Structures are given as structure tokens and as C-alpha cells.
Amino acid sequence: MHEVHGDAVTSTAQSIRDRVRKAIKGQKQKTVTVLSCLLAVEDELGWIPAEAVEEVAEFTEATINDVWGVVSFYTNFQTQPLGKHRMEVCWGPTCHLVGAQKVADQVLKSLGLPSEGTTADGAITLRYNTCLGACSNAPVVSVDHHLMGRMTPSHAADAAERLKRGESIGGGHAS
Amino acid sequence: MPPNFAELKSAAQQRQQELSSKPWIRVGTALCGKAAGADAVIAALKSELQKRHMQATISEVGCLGPCFAEPLVDVSAPNTPRVVYHNVTPEMACHIVQSHLVHHKPAADLALGVVDAGGVMPGLAKLADHPMMKGQVRIALRNAGHVDPMDIYQYIANDGYAALHKALTSMTAEQVREQVTKSGLRGRGGAAFPTGTKWNFLAVSKQPVKYVLVNCEEGDPGAFNDKGILESDPHSLLEGLILSGYATGAIKGYVFIRHGHEGPIDRTWKAIDQAYELGLLGKNILGSNFGFDAEVALTGDSYVAGEETALMEAIEGKRSMPRYRPPFPAQVGLFGKPSNINNVKTLSYVPQIILKGGDWFASIGQDKSKGTAILCLSGDLKYTGLMEVPLGVTMRHVIENMAGGSRSGKRIKVLQTGGPLGGVLSGDGMDIALDFEVMAKAGAILGSGGIIAADESTCVVDLTRNLVAFCQYESCGKCFPCRTGMSHLLEVLERICRFEGTAQDLELMRSVGQSMQAGSLCGHGQLGFNPVSSALKFFGSEFDQHLRDKVCPTGRCNEPWNPPVKTRRY
Numbered sequence: 001m002h003e004v005h006g007d008a009v010t011s012t013a014q015s016i017r018d019r020v021r022k023a024i025k026g027q028k029q030k031t032v033t034v035l036s037c038l039l040a041v042e043d044e045l046g047w048i049p050a051e052a053v054e055e056v057a058e059f060t061e062a063t064i065n066d067v068w069g070v071v072s073f074y075t076n077f078q079t080q081p082l083g084k085h086r087m088e089v090c091w092g093p094t095c096h097l098v099g100a101q102k103v104a105d106q107v108l109k110s111l112g113l114p115s116e117g118t119t120a121d122g123a124i125t126l127r128y129n130t131c132l133g134a135c136s137n138a139p140v141v142s143v144d145h146h147l148m149g150r151m152t153p154s155h156a157a158d159a160a161e162r163l164k165r166g167e168s169i170g171g172g173h174a175s
Numbered sequence: 176m177p178p179n180f181a182e183l184k185s186a187a188q189q190r191q192q193e194l195s196s197k198p199w200i201r202v203g204t205a206l207c208g209k210a211a212g213a214d215a216v217i218a219a220l221k222s223e224l225q226k227r228h229m230q231a232t233i234s235e236v237g238c239l240g241p242c243f244a245e246p247l248v249d250v251s252a253p254n255t256p257r258v259v260y261h262n263v264t265p266e267m268a269c270h271i272v273q274s275h276l277v278h279h280k281p282a283a284d285l286a287l288g289v290v291d292a293g294g295v296m297p298g299l300a301k302l303a304d305h306p307m308m309k310g311q312v313r314i315a316l317r318n319a320g321h322v323d324p325m326d327i328y329q330y331i332a333n334d335g336y337a338a339l340h341k342a343l344t345s346m347t348a349e350q351v352r353e354q355v356t357k358s359g360l361r362g363r364g365g366a367a368f369p370t371g372t373k374w375n376f377l378a379v380s381k382q383p384v385k386y387v388l389v390n391c392e393e394g395d396p397g398a399f400n401d402k403g404i405l406e407s408d409p410h411s412l413l414e415g416l417i418l419s420g421y422a423t424g425a426i427k428g429y430v431f432i433r434h435g436h437e438g439p440i441d442r443t444w445k446a447i448d449q450a451y452e453l454g455l456l457g458k459n460i461l462g463s464n465f466g467f468d469a470e471v472a473l474t475g476d477s478y479v480a481g482e483e484t485a486l487m488e489a490i491e492g493k494r495s496m497p498r499y500r501p502p503f504p505a506q507v508g509l510f511g512k513p514s515n516i517n518n519v520k521t522l523s524y525v526p527q528i529i530l531k532g533g534d535w536f537a538s539i540g541q542d543k544s545k546g547t548a549i550l551c552l553s554g555d556l557k558y559t560g561l562m563e564v565p566l567g568v569t570m571r572h573v574i575e576n577m578a579g580g581s582r583s584g585k586r587i588k589v590l591q592t593g594g595p596l597g598g599v600l601s602g603d604g605m606d607i608a609l610d611f612e613v614m615a616k617a618g619a620i621l622g623s624g625g626i627i628a629a630d631e632s633t634c635v636v637d638l639t640r641n642l643v644a645f646c647q648y649e650s651c652g653k654c655f656p657c658r659t660g661m662s663h664l665l666e667v668l669e670r671i672c673r674f675e676g677t678a679q680d681l682e683l684m685r686s687v688g689q690s691m692q693a694g695s696l697c698g699h700g701q702l703g704f705n706p707v708s709s710a711l712k713f714f715g716s717e718f719d720q721h722l723r724d725k726v727c728p729t730g731r732c733n734e735p736w737n738p739p740v741k742t743r744r745y
Contacts, residue, residue: 028471074476076435077475
């Protein structure tokens, strides 16, 4: 893919590398590791491109293999670009008990997805989460890091439709 | 030259006076508040105040406890009572400003309760009399919901850093450890190991570089008390951490938090930055010879990273897989240096223990379970949220009186305690005390304090499938009995829920469970069979109905089951 597009992609790759380097160097804590660098890259780009693996390996004097080993271990790291918006549905036991499965099924239906993944237009990525931490207000969904508690299938559908129309969504209750 | 402690105290008092001299609105913005829509409420409050040209302070506080009633807005002003309003919407927020701050008349119909001052208004109950608040003993949560977690002076004005000052000016490291030992404090991360003993293990090491680590990985679904403390009152954890460094001779502390939880992360960083500014971290703390550093370390999504040796691997930047023990962390820990790992809750008790003495803490609780339990209540309950009760109270009291029983009014059928590995308890067994030994004897664990309650509409086989799916998803993969065992268990449970199981399946699961227990390095595999074994113990007949009669009594198993795609590549 890189060879086909020539200059345009080279410059994109270059800007990715610049952003990655800046993220790696901008870490607040003193203990800088392979994992901390990768988390900084994820904060900056939302995903971990191959260029980032190389940059992290060079910066931390680790091997490319070591870095891939860490990327492939933690479930938050994605090696494909994500959609512009990110929707997460919690399926922890509390959410499960109070109706998360129906919420998840509705979101999948609204987004036209068979399971976790990104919509065909690349706009919205749906992921399941093991616990979003707001169990006392279950079931919980998060949209672009905004938590939404006491979700119902219809409110989840509403949130998905609004996302599809490109509206921004704040956190809050469904009911 | 950083200010001395007396100067800090007087600056804190001044700050407190400033705050109480004009209207002060506190809005709960912990995860519970955010999920309920606190951000929109704050925006509405700001624009309403601006419209009316009113001077008021809006503080984003942590979790007061009654998460079911979020968003909570807590309004005080000179010469009016301090009132907590519940389930506040942006429209209600404007009404509250008008009624409480413009007309000096609290909006009684929107109030959850009065916190204090100005006497009890007619028609307004005291918040302390709310079933969920009544009988709480708040030590680690004493400031939660009351102070702005981003303002160190509010913490100092409430006894903050007084214990550190006391220890540094009048106690040796050994005396600090003695008080912690005397208090009977035990680790609140799940293992309930005596904290004083753990600190002594580290203190005896003569190595110059030693670390103390705080565990706020908290991947347990149903647990949010560690995050709650960091979001509500990060300085109580930080002071406990600095004290543990002093007591054990460590030079640096790491607060280990899961990436993505911005609330706890940002507030802990802010607390650390402020502590450095005021000379409470760094060299010569409060003018003493003691120096200590602290920083936040983040982990990616991995449940096993909460296991103490896996946690060290993660801070070192590797895959969070457990290490073989011995050597134990107190000998060879983080970066090969002697280290202690404590839970957030455990350390958050320490400042009060040092300030009031070990005997005071030991007077709360019962038998070998001293102090309080910090509980996260969720599920089919009328009142869900965060609470702190003395150890020794019964589960029935907590569930039926404090949490108000089930939301539906139906009988509570099952309780899931102490995280997914803790297993389940029958709703009939609620007369047990919250006590480490009593709970263990009943086949459950108090663990991290998460209690998920479910009423009669719940299918236990379906719940067990969910718990095992979590454990399977989160196995780190290092030990094959855990890695493949969890997958086997999930496969069998999925089969049972499809009514395709056979009587032999129970035997198969038991044999897999035995291998997992015998052949796994850490608790994830060793305890991984708990959800199944406890469910079989209390609800065996429900499994039989699925296996023999091919029916799910609640109908839950007739609904679709779409677990997440396993994304971890071993």
C-alpha cells in the first residue's frame, strides 16, 4: 500500500512518526517504558500503527518483537485505525444482569454490525468493555469516553442514530 | 523554601473561610455522576449563575455514596442549610439556583437530605438519616463528596497531612509500623494480609532503593471503590502512601491505575503535583530528613495486571503476567528492588490510624476483621452506590436495610461478592457477617468489596456463564491450565445454556477446575473455578433443570448470547 501512493503516503507516514515521537517524549512520569510509550501513542492516535512500534522500540532500546509482544497482549491496543467515533458497551456482570445484552444487540442492529468492529463508512467503532466502572448506574455505555448510565435499548439506539448523523453526545442518563 | 505545616494549616483555614463566605455548589463528578449526566448539570449551573450575575463557587467533587441518586448537587450558602439535591437535570439545576440561592428557600421537593447547619428545615430529612447513609462509619471515605479532590487546602483543612506531620516530627518509622500493626489493619485488595506484617517484611531490607506500590488496577466488574477514593479524595491515599514510604524506608511510590479512567488518573496526578509544590513530596518533606517521590504508572487493559507480581511487570512496561514466587516482592520486586504492594483502600486508612492511634481503629469491627468495609453495591438494588460500614454488620442489614432490598420488590436470589473470582452466594445466606473469616467459611470472599445483587428473575447458570466469560477473556495466558481451562469451562457452560449439556458435563467442569487450581501461578487460575463451584453448591438444582429438563426457569437462556470477540493474541 505504501508504494502505490508514493509521496502522499510518505508524508502521512512522516507526520504519523512526528506525532508518535512527540507523544513518546511528552510523557509526564519519569519511568518511561515500552508500555507507557504505547499508551501515550494510543492517546495521541487512537491506535498503534507499525511506525509507532518501530519508534517505541528505538526510543526504549527494545526489540521490535518485544514491543509487538506488549501491543498484542493488552486488549485496548488496536492495530487498525478506529472509526471517528467510538462506542463501548459494558458487559460486566452488573450490566449483564440489568440488561446489557439487549442494549448491545440494539447497538449492533443500529450500526449494522454483526459483532464488535467498525462501520463500513469508517465512522463508528463499537467495542465491548469488561467494566466501565459506573456499575451503580448500570447498564453503562460510553460514547467517545463520555459515560452514559441506566441505558435502555431505545436510548442506545437513539445515541447510535445521533452518532451516525455526526452529532456530538455528552454523558448522562437514559432515564 | 516550602511553607512549614503551621503555615499550610492557616492557608487551608483561610481557603475554607473563603469558600463558606459565598454560595458553594458541589456537584458529584465521579464515574457515577458522569454516567448520570453531571457535565450537563454543571454547564446549566454555570450559565444560570452567569445570567443572574451571581458569585458562587462550583466544585467538582467525588462520590458522596448514593450513586443511585446521581447527579447530586450539594448547595450551601451563608445562613442557609446545606442541602443535597438528587437526580438533578439541567432544568432542575436552574430551579435550585433560583429557589435556594436567590430566594434562600431550599427546593424541598428535589432534596435528598440536609447535610448540616441551620437546623433541620420542615419537610426536609437529614441526609444522615437516609437508609443508605445511616450506620455508616466513614474513615477512608470521610471526605468523599465533601471536599474538592483537586484542592489540597480543602484536604489539609480536614485533618489532612496532620498524620504525616505527626509521624515526621514525633514518631520513628518503627513506631509508625507498630501503630499499623496494632490497628489490626488487613489488606483490602482481597487477600486480607496483615498490613503491619507486610510493612515489616520491607522494612527489614537494608537495600538503599525500595519501592511502595499502590494498586488501583481495579478491573473487577462491580468494584469502583478504589477509583472512587482517587476521584473523591486522592490526598488521603497519597498521605497514606508517603507514610508507608516513611515506615518502610522506601524512596518512591507508584500509583498504578488502568489507562482510560481519566477521573482517577487526572485527580491523582493533580494531588501529586500539589504535594510537590507544598513540600509534601520530594526532598526534606516538611523540613525533615525524609524524602519521597511519587508518580502515576498506567497499565493497559488487563485484569491480571492487578495481581501483585503482574502489576510489577506492567510498571516495568512488559506483558502483565505473574512471576513465580519466591522470591517475594519484599525481597525482589519492581526493577529487582524490594517492594510492597498495597491496595488504595488499605493505604487510605493509614493517615487516620496514625492520627488517632492503632487502638482506635482496632476498636471498630470484630474479631480479626478490624475497621470498616468499603462496599460497592450494584445490581437489582433500590439504593446502589458506595458505602463504608463497620466490619461485623450482617449482609442482610446491608442489602435489606441500607440498600433497600431489590428494586423490583422481589426476593434477592443471588449475591456476587468480591469480584468475578469470588463466586456467588445464595440470597438465603444473607445472615452472615461482613468479616474476612466468616465470609470465607461461607464460601465467598469479601475481596475488594464489590457486591452485585440480583433478584429472582436472574438465571444463575446464565450469570455463571457471564462470570466465566470474563475470566476466560482476562486470563493472561501464561499458565495453560488457566488459559485452556477457562475456555473449556466457558464452552461447557455455553452448551448447558443451549440445553445441550449432559450430566457428565458437571464432572468435566470439576476436573478442569481441579487442574486450574493446582496448575496456575496466580489467583486468576487458582480461584477461576469459584464462580462455577459456588453456583453448583447453592443452585445445583437450577443446573439440573437446564441439563435434565432442558428448560431455563427464568427464560433468560432463551435469549441471545453474544460474548465479545476474544481480541487477545497470546
